[in-house]
Amino acid sequence: xxxxxxxWSPSPERVERSNMSRFLERISAEVPSVESYEDxxxxxxxxxxRFWREIWDFCxxxxxxxxxxxxxxxxxxxxARWFPDARLSFAENLLRFRDDRNALVAWNEEGRQGSxxxxxxxxxxxxxxxxxxxLGVQPGDRIAGFMPNLPQTVIAMLAASxxxxxxxxxxxxxxxxxVLDRFGQIEPKVLFTADxxxxxxxxxxxxxxxxxxxxHIDSLERIVxxxxxxxxxxxxxxxxxxxxxxxxxxFEAGDIDFAxxxxxxxxxxxxxxxxxxxxxCMKHSAGGTLLQHLKELVLHTDLQxxxxxxxxxxxxxxxxxxxxxxxAVGSTVLLYDGSPMKPKVDILFDLAQQEGMTVFGTxxxxxxxxxxxxxxxxxxxxxxxxxxxxxxxxxLAPESYDYVYEQIGDDLQLSSISGGTDLISCFxxxxxxxxxxxxxxxxxxxxxxxxxxxxxxEPIIGEKGELVCTQPFPxxxxxxxxxxxxxxxxxxxxxxxPNIWRHGDWAEITPRGGxxxxxxxxxxxxxxxxxxxxxxxxxxxxxxxxxxxSLVVGQQWQDDVRIxxxxxxxxxxxxxxELMDRIRKQVRANASPHHVPKRxxxxxxxxxxxxxxITELAVRSIIHGRAVKNAEALANPEALELYRDLPELxx
Numbered sequence: 001x002x003x004x005x006x007x008w009s010p011s012p013e014r015v016e017r018s019n020m021s022r023f024l025e026r027i028s029a030e031v032p033s034v035e036s037y038e039d040x041x042x043x044x045x046x047x048x049x050r051f052w053r054e055i056w057d058f059c060x061x062x063x064x065x066x067x068x069x070x071x072x073x074x075x076x077x078x079x080a081r082w083f084p085d086a087r088l089s090f091a092e093n094l095l096r097f098r099d100d101r102n103a104l105v106a107w108n109e110e111g112r113q114g115s116x117x118x119x120x121x122x123x124x125x126x127x128x129x130x131x132x133x134x135l136g137v138q139p140g141d142r143i144a145g146f147m148p149n150l151p152q153t154v155i156a157m158l159a160a161s162x163x164x165x166x167x168x169x170x171x172x173x174x175x176x177x178x179v180l181d182r183f184g185q186i187e188p189k190v191l192f193t194a195d196x197x198x199x200x201x202x203x204x205x206x207x208x209x210x211x212x213x214x215x216h217i218d219s220l221e222r223i224v225x226x227x228x229x230x231x232x233x234x235x236x237x238x239x240x241x242x243x244x245x246x247x248x249x250x251f252e253a254g255d256i257d258f259a260x261x262x263x264x265x266x267x268x269x270x271x272x273x274x275x276x277x278x279x280x281c282m283k284h285s286a287g288g289t290l291l292q293h294l295k296e297l298v299l300h301t302d303l304q305x306x307x308x309x310x311x312x313x314x315x316x317x318x319x320x321x322x323x324x325x326x327x328a329v330g331s332t333v334l335l336y337d338g339s340p341m342k343p344k345v346d347i348l349f350d351l352a353q354q355e356g357m358t359v360f361g362t363x364x365x366x367x368x369x370x371x372x373x374x375x376x377x378x379x380x381x382x383x384x385x386x387x388x389x390x391x392x393x394x395x396l397a398p399e400s401y402d403y404v405y406e407q408i409g410d411d412l413q414l415s416s417i418s419g420g421t422d423l424i425s426c427f428x429x430x431x432x433x434x435x436x437x438x439x440x441x442x443x444x445x446x447x448x449x450x451x452x453x454x455x456x457x458e459p460i461i462g463e464k465g466e467l468v469c470t471q472p473f474p475x476x477x478x479x480x481x482x483x484x485x486x487x488x489x490x491x492x493x494x495x496x497x498p499n500i501w502r503h504g505d506w507a508e509i510t511p512r513g514g515x516x517x518x519x520x521x522x523x524x525x526x527x528x529x530x531x532x533x534x535x536x537x538x539x540x541x542x543x544x545x546x547x548x549x550s551l552v553v554g555q556q557w558q559d560d561v562r563i564x565x566x567x568x569x570x571x572x573x574x575x576x577x578e579l580m581d582r583i584r585k586q587v588r589a590n591a592s593p594h595h596v597p598k599r600x601x602x603x604x605x606x607x608x609x610x611x612x613x614i615t616e617l618a619v620r621s622i623i624h625g626r627a628v629k630n631a632e633a634l635a636n637p638e639a640l641e642l643y644r645d646l647p648e649l650x651x
Contacts, residue, residue: 004512006435007401008414018302018432023058037434037443038513045449045471049074052082052291052447052474059294059328062096063088064260071472077499078489080472082263083287089258090267090286091125091161094327098122102332104151105308107351108198109338116151118330121158123253128159130251135222137189139164139259142219142269144188146179146210147315148172148197149337152226152244154324156192161267161286164259165189168269171314171610172197173204176212177632178610182271185281186481187219194226195233201343203229211237222247263287264478270318270421273609273633280488281481284424285474292425292475293325295446301359301388301415302432303329310334311361311390312348317611318421319361319392340366341373349377356385360408363393364400364416365549365612371403372548378407388413390430393612395517395535398439399543416441418505418517422493425475427467427503428515440514448473452509457497460509464533466521467505468497476501506533523616525554527561530594534616537595540587541565546573547583551606552597553620555649564623564649565597568606575602601648605639619643 015021020037027034027043034043044051049070056066067085074080097103097118104121106113116124137143143160147153147169157167170182172194183191191214196205207225214220214237223241227233235241267286271279297303309326310333313319326333334355340348340362352360370377377383389404389412396416404414415430418441427450431443444450452465480488496502506521518524518533525532534552541550548568554561565583569575580600587595607615610633618628622643631637 009435015433044446082474086263087260091158092258097330107336125158126256127248127251129162141165142186142188145169146193166266169315171316194228196229200339282477288474300429305330307331307358309359349381353381359388361390364396367400392417397539401438467503467507469501562598564599566603607639610635
């Protein structure tokens with residue numbers, strides 16, 4: 001039997017000084033049978049209420065009142081209620097530091113834009129909190145952000161949270177309909193926007209779309225405009241509009257009167273991608289989000305006060321919410337707004353070098369693209385302070401592991417992480433005291449009873465199946481907006497396996513305790529009755545030098561399913577018979593004959609969501625002549641027309 005060797009292992013010194021080891025020692029002192037991470041994970045799900053209580057204490061949750069009861073109705077999923085007697089403020093936990101260490105550092109395509117200390121952040125939040133209170137903002141009111149990834153976005157979220165208001169944001173590249181599909185459902189009282197945003201070297205105005213949005217949302221009482229790219233924007237489009245500085249001007253900084261609210265008080269409204277209809281509006285609780293993020297940041301990411309953490313994200317992706325929670329640890333949060341590739345292909349590595357970045361978070365797609373572009377950052381940049389690289393958004397190909405260790409750093413923890421907006425956190429993620437194996441996520445998250453089920457609903461190891469979670473966890477949504485009987489919520493996760501969360505990923509738990517994600521289970525291919533994850537094909541195709549990226553779907557054909565592969569090729573490259581033959585040989589040799597595409601079609605663009613995920617289901621609908629219900633939710637909806645009535649798919 002071949003032994004699989006890790007591509008990286010932490011040094012004994014690194015293991016010893018990690019937060020995970022300290023937590024393991026704490027539990028071992030009380031439960032002597034817990035001697036390893038495997039023991040700790042098993043204990044965390046067997047004794048989940050006790051585990052989450054330990055996380056509360058270990059991570060130092062700030063609360064005006066704790067709760068003697070950890071969880072009520074733990075046997076109900078959904079329906080469990082965590083820390084029912086607690087009273088706390090999410091914003092107070094993120095603003096527990098008030099010193100001169102940098103809290104936020106802002107970059108965009110033009111380089112460094114400025115920084116805010118923890119003391120300055122607290123003061124600015126206090127002023128904005130008072131300004132919002134003067135409008136009558138109360139617990140439960142919705143505050144919306146149509147914002148780039150700026151410090152003011154973080155400040156607005158914290159000010160809203162300090163009052164118990166519910167924050168909801170989307171990135172400024174959404175069109176009017178996409179914004180209304182989201183904010184129109186939740187009826188915000190206040191809308192924060194920038195005058196414009198920067199992307200790909202171009203400035204894009206926001207105010208025309210904001211004017212259209214404001215005309216359709218009657219609940220709005222104020223629109224606050226951040227002058228990001230123009231010093232004197234025209235704000236005459238609405239009598240409700242006020243510039244950021246003018247809105248704050250009457251209010252001085254001081255101590256914040258943080259609203260103390262229940263653990264399950266709503267904090268965020270997050271949205272599904274909305275490509276199959278109106279986006280689902282998921283309500284996430286302040287306590288559940290805080291506790292889960294602290295666990296993931298402190299233990300699984302090993303975040304410390306002197307870390308400088310970055311994640312490439314927009315304000316419409318849950319990784320923004322996850323990143324901002326790093327403030328509760330006292331780390332420096334590095335923000336970036338704009339394109340990560342244009343006009344400068346390696347600007348994120350400039351940011352890493354100049355800011356002494358220690359945790360580099362990005363997407364699997366970004367790592368694949370910079371490799372294709374020939375970026376070799378270790379040769380051009382000093383990246384010696386990076387100790388961890390995090391990747392999510394789609395499965396990280398094994399070849400990207402090679403790229404990271406060869407071209408970014410050979411002594412760092414590469415953590416592919418996976419979860420979703422649905423839980424505003426992760427089911428599987430990094431682990432600072434365990435090795436990294438090529439192509440695998442390191443560990444299931446502590447306290448998350450994650451399993452893989454076969455078609456009979458039985459747990460399996462070393463085989464592919466449905467990713468499920470079989471017991472409650474604190475960051476489950478507290479419900480969906482406008483879903484009074486909970487039917488939409490139940491249908492989203494619990495309609496296949498009763499009382500069990502079915503996440504919709506096609507996955508495998510390895511004998512080493514890691515996990516492999518093969519793609520979305522609703523996008524799996526089924527040629528000849530053999531179920532195939534789309535990521536298995538992408539991993540092979542995108543090794544071909546001429547292929548920039550690809551998308552694969554199953555086409556109904558002659559009472560079966562045939563695999564159709566779409567490829568976006570390098571500029572000047574044509575899809576010849578020789579290139580198609582090489583692609584098929586690569587897939588056949590390294591996957592299986594079942595994986596080989598029957599049709600290969602070159603396309604100029606690949607449709608994706610605004611968080612950068614390719615949209616297999618939308619393309620599958622188009623090639624079968626079905627309507628895509630909400631193309632506005634895509635970053636590039638015009639790309640769908642490239643797939644309509646293709647002659648290559650008619651034979």
